[in-house]
Structures are given as structure tokens and as C-alpha cells.
Amino acid sequence: xxxxxxxSKIYTRGARPxxxxxxxxxxxxxxxxxxxxxxxxxSTFLKLVxxxxxxxxxxxxxxxxxxxxxxxxRVPLLRREIGAVFQDFRLLPNKTVFQNVGFAxxxxxxxxxxxxxxxxxxxxxxxxxxxxxxxxxxxxGGEQQRVxxxxxxxxxxxxxxxxxxxxxxxxxxxxxxxRLLDRINRTGTTVVMATHDDxxxxxxxxxxxxxxxxRVVRDQLMGVYGLENV
Amino acid sequence: MRLxxxxxxxxxxxxxxxxxxxxxxxxxxxxxxxxxxxxLLQIQVGKLKDDWYDRxxxxxFLCPDSSLSPACDHGPVTxxxxxxxxxxxxxxxxxxxxxxxxxESKEEAWxxxxxxxxxxxxxxxLTANDMQPSFRVxxxxxxxxxxxxxxxxxxxGVEEVMDQREVFGTLFQVLNRAxxxxxxxxxxxxxxxxxxxxxxxxxxxxxxxxxxTIMRMVGSSKTLIQLPFMxxxxxxxxxxxxxxxxxxxxxxxxxxxxWLTSSNLTWVDYIDQADVLRVAPWLLLVxxxxxxxxxxxxxxxxTSA
Numbered sequence: 001x002x003x004x005x006x007x008s009k010i011y012t013r014g015a016r017p018x019x020x021x022x023x024x025x026x027x028x029x030x031x032x033x034x035x036x037x038x039x040x041x042x043s044t045f046l047k048l049v050x051x052x053x054x055x056x057x058x059x060x061x062x063x064x065x066x067x068x069x070x071x072x073x074r075v076p077l078l079r080r081e082i083g084a085v086f087q088d089f090r091l092l093p094n095k096t097v098f099q100n101v102g103f104a105x106x107x108x109x110x111x112x113x114x115x116x117x118x119x120x121x122x123x124x125x126x127x128x129x130x131x132x133x134x135x136x137x138x139x140x141g142g143e144q145q146r147v148x149x150x151x152x153x154x155x156x157x158x159x160x161x162x163x164x165x166x167x168x169x170x171x172x173x174x175x176x177x178x179r180l181l182d183r184i185n186r187t188g189t190t191v192v193m194a195t196h197d198d199x200x201x202x203x204x205x206x207x208x209x210x211x212x213x214x215r216v217v218r219d220q221l222m223g224v225y226g227l228e229n230v
Numbered sequence: 231m232r233l234x235x236x237x238x239x240x241x242x243x244x245x246x247x248x249x250x251x252x253x254x255x256x257x258x259x260x261x262x263x264x265x266x267x268x269x270l271l272q273i274q275v276g277k278l279k280d281d282w283y284d285r286x287x288x289x290x291f292l293c294p295d296s297s298l299s300p301a302c303d304h305g306p307v308t309x310x311x312x313x314x315x316x317x318x319x320x321x322x323x324x325x326x327x328x329x330x331x332x333x334e335s336k337e338e339a340w341x342x343x344x345x346x347x348x349x350x351x352x353x354x355x356l357t358a359n360d361m362q363p364s365f366r367v368x369x370x371x372x373x374x375x376x377x378x379x380x381x382x383x384x385x386x387g388v389e390e391v392m393d394q395r396e397v398f399g400t401l402f403q404v405l406n407r408a409x410x411x412x413x414x415x416x417x418x419x420x421x422x423x424x425x426x427x428x429x430x431x432x433x434x435x436x437x438x439x440x441x442x443t444i445m446r447m448v449g450s451s452k453t454l455i456q457l458p459f460m461x462x463x464x465x466x467x468x469x470x471x472x473x474x475x476x477x478x479x480x481x482x483x484x485x486x487x488x489w490l491t492s493s494n495l496t497w498v499d500y501i502d503q504a505d506v507l508r509v510a511p512w513l514l515l516v517x518x519x520x521x522x523x524x525x526x527x528x529x530x531x532x533t534s535a
Contacts, residue, residue: 104448107454
């Protein structure tokens with residue numbers, strides 16, 4: 001599903017590479033934690049998958065397509081197959097929950113009827129049924145993140161990228177979000193989650209890829225956050 | 231759905247940035263009014279040329295009974311000299327560019343003078359003998375005046391060769407300078423308009439960065455992301471263009487048609503509203519093109535992936 005072959009990314013010439021000859025294979029339906037200190041290359045990894053950045057060298061395949069050979073006009077089509085969730089939720093403050101989720105469908109040209117059936121469905125899935133008309137500031141942090149997840153997943157993309165989704169949430173709320181991501185993963189969606197949250201990683205016991213200074217130093221099935229915790 | 235989305239985004243953008251949109255409208259209005267004024271001035275010059283050059287002739291004044299000009303030292307023109315001059319005008323290379331030649335005798339010149347102003351001081355004081363005979367030469371192409379002048383100026387019996395166009399020369403010079411001035415101002419204003427549109431679009435794009443980031447993230451096409459901003463600029467600039475056309479139309483209607491035409495200069499063929507309408511599509515095109523270019527230049531930077 002996601003394959004990195006000898007991928008390096010250097011932002012400024014001469015500086016230390018943000019990613020250094022990374023080889024990673026993530027299969028369809030995997031749940032992967034991307035762990036490592038700040039600046040270890042987690043965000044760069046996600047940006048490369050979304051093709052917000054392009055690698056300095058190496059090849060990236062997403063769902064069988066070589067991103068290096070992808071024409072610019074196809075990039076939006078790629079992004080429709082990847083949902084993305086961020087630490088800061090990135091909701092539109094003046095739009096309701098329903099409108100925020102519907103916006104994602106609206107701007108890729110889905111019709112009104114499609115939006116009116118799929119948005120309530122996804123809100124139900126993330127546990128926000130009945131809160132369609134709330135504005136983001138009327139929701140708790142956990143609920144806002146659920147809206148963001150609903151928005152990322154409403155188009156049922158095969159890949160879900162999460163960049164520190166629990167970073168702004170308290171531990172109790174984080175558990176709820178992780179349950180939700182796990183449920184989404186069980187529908188066959190590949191989930192890649194960059195995180196600092198050792199509790200979450202240790203509880204879930206999923207595959208862990210650890211980056212340090214842009215290199216993969218650990219790729220472990222059913223792993224934990226830090227090796228010293230084993 | 232998408233059309234509605236784009237239109238609602240445009241509407242919101244214009245509402246959020248009313249002052250900027252207004253300034254774009256005003257600047258394009260003023261700059262295109264100058265462009266239009268320059269073009270209309272040139273149309274007016276063209277009309278005057280068409281009108282007057284049809285009528286103007288080259289006048290070859292022949293030596294009168296008494297002349298101060300050294301060319302007439304040998305006394306008044308003789309019949310033989312007149313024949314010789316006419317022969318030059320009707321034969322050879324000159325004959326080919328001359329449409330027709332009229333001879334105006336002293337008596338005819340005096341009659342014309344009296345007819346034009348029967349009670350005037352000239353008609354009262356002068357007699358036919360104070361007038362001078364002349365050839366009135368009509369050319370196929372008035373621009374070829376110099377050829378005729380060169381061929382006849384030094385013939386004996388010719389006092390002076392005069393191109394009536396010279397009379398209008400100053401006027402045309404004034405009109406051409408006014409055109410140049412209007413055009414230069416137009417260019418400066420167009421540059422200002424372009425910069426202003428660029429800034430407006432940039433502000434608009436920055437103020438909606440959240441939306442565009444999300445749109446990019448969920449895989450919205452580049453066109454759909456950029457179109458609302460583009461349309462904002464285009465709508466504002468086109469509104470300015472339309473208003474400039476309205477302004478020019480009113481100007482021509484009330485200043486040129488009503489005011490100038492009611493003055494003494496009624497014999498002049500003035501520009502009218504139809505001319506404004508002929509210029510209008512070009513002004514719209516400039517307004518549209520200006521904003522389209524400005525947005526293309528700006529948007530690449532602020533909404534691209």
C-alpha cells in the first residue's frame with residue numbers, strides 16, 4: 001500500500017537529511033505507529049506520502065502508483081485516497097459539524113444527495129450523532145478531533161494518515177480516539193499514525209516504526225513506544 | 231453543486247473584502263476611462279481628418295498686382311505663366327496625383343469673400359483688385375502635398391504654395407498630445423490596478439488559507455481551489471470596466487454631444503455614443519485580461535500544493 005525505497009529528503013542543501021535512505025513497506029490494512037523524537041522525520045514521512053513534499057532521492061509507491069512519475073494534475077486524485085488528521089484538528093470555525101464534514105465532499109464535486117446520506121453515516125460512526133449543528137467551539141477537544149476524523153474518512157479512503165492526533169487531548173479522551181481509529185482500521189483501512197504518545201502506543205500493541213535522525217532504527221510488530229519499556 | 235460552491239465562495243470573498251474590492255473597482259474604472267479617452271481622442275482625430283482632408287486643397291497663390299514677396303519681383307502673374315503652371319499640374323507625374331485643378335480669378339476670390347461675409351469690413355473696403363488669383367488643387371492623397379509644392383513653388387508667377395492642412399496641424403498636435411497624455415496616465419493607472427488586484431487576491435487567499443489547506447488536503451482540484459479567487463478579481467475589474475464605459479458614455483453624451491455640439495463648432499463631426507460602444511469591448515477585454523493575468527501570477531504562489 002505504501003512503499004518507500006531508499007527515500008531521502010534534504011530540505012536545505014548541506015543540512016542533515018530529514019529522511020535518510022528509508023525503506024519501509026506498509027501493507028493494506030496495516031496499523032502502523034510512527035514514533036521518534038521531534039525532528040526525527042515523522043512529519044516529513046507523512047508529507048511525502050501526501051506528495052506535499054517530493055523526495056530528494058528514492059522512490060515512493062502509494063497503492064501501486066509511483067509518486068515520482070505522477071503528473072501534477074493527478075495529485076488531487078491521489079489525495080482523495082488518503083485521509084489526513086492533524087494535531088490541531090483544522091476545522092473551519094464558522095461551519096457546523098455537518099458542514100465541516102460535508103465540505104470535504106463538496107469540494108471534490110460530490111452532489112448534495114450523496115453528502116446528505118454519507119455525512120450522517122460517518123458522524124454516527126465517529127459517535128457524533130445528534131451534534132451535526134454544533135460549531136467547533138461548542139465541542140470538546142476529543143469531539144473536535146472526531147469531526148476531523150469524520151472529515152478525513154467520509155470519502156472512505158483506503159489510507160488514513162494521522163499526525164499526532166492525540167497530541168492535544170487528555171489521556172482519557174485519547175483512548176476514545178484510538179478506539180475509533182482501531183475501528184476504522186478494522187474496516188480494512190491502512191492507518192499510519194505519527195505520535196509521541198507512549199501510553200497510546202504501548203496499549204495498542206501495533207506495528208511500530210521508530211525514526212531517529214531520519215533513519216529507521218526499529219520496525220517491530222506488536223511494538224511499544226520505547227525499547228526500554230519492553 | 232460545484233458552480234454553486236464557487237459562486238458562494240466568490241460572494242463571501244467579496245463581502246469579506248469589500249474595501250479592497252471597491253478599490254479595485256475604482257482603480258480599474260479610472261485607468262480604463264483613460265484608456266477609453268485616449269482611444270476616443272484618436273477616433274475624433276480620425277474623424278476630423280476624414281472630414282477635413284476631404285475638403286482641404288492645396289492653394290497656389292499667384293502674384294497679385296502688388297506683392298511684398300521677392301517671388302513676385304517681376305510683377306503680377308501673366309496669362310502665359312498661368313498656363314505654364316496649369317500644365318505642370320495636369321500633366322506628368324504631378325498630373326497623376328492631382329484629382330482636379332480649379333482656377334480662381336481675382337474677381338471670383340472677391341465674390342467668394344463677399345458671399346461669405348457681405349457686411350464685413352473686408353467686403354466693404356476691398357475691391358477685386360486687392361485679391362489675388364490662385365489655383366485650388368485637389369489631390370487624391372492629401373499627404374502628397376510636398377510633391378506638388380516642390381514642383382510649383384519656384385515657377386514664375388507663384389507667390390506662395392499653401393497646404394490647408396497646416397491650418398489644422400496645431401489642432402491635431404494638441405489632440406495627439408492629449409492622447410499621449412491620456413495613454414501615459416492609463417499605463418500608470420493600469421500598473422497600479424494590476425498591483426492592487428494582485429494584493430487583493432493575495433489577501434483574499436491568505437484570509438481563506440484554512441479552507442484552501444483543507445481543500446488541498448482532501449484532494450480538491452487546483453481549478454476549484456483557485457477559481458473563486460480568480461473570479462473575485464475578474465468580477466471587481468470587470469465591474470470597474472463597465473463603470474468606465476458608463477462614464478465615457480455619459481461624458482460623450484453630455485459633454486461632446488450636448489455641450490460642444492450646441493456651441494459654434496457645429497460643423498465638426500464629433501464622436502458619439504456609438505463610438506463609445508465600439509471601444510467598450512476592448513475596455514472589457516483589458517479589464518478582464520488584467521485581472522486574469524494578475525490572478526494567475528499571484529495564485530500560483532499562494533494556493534499551490
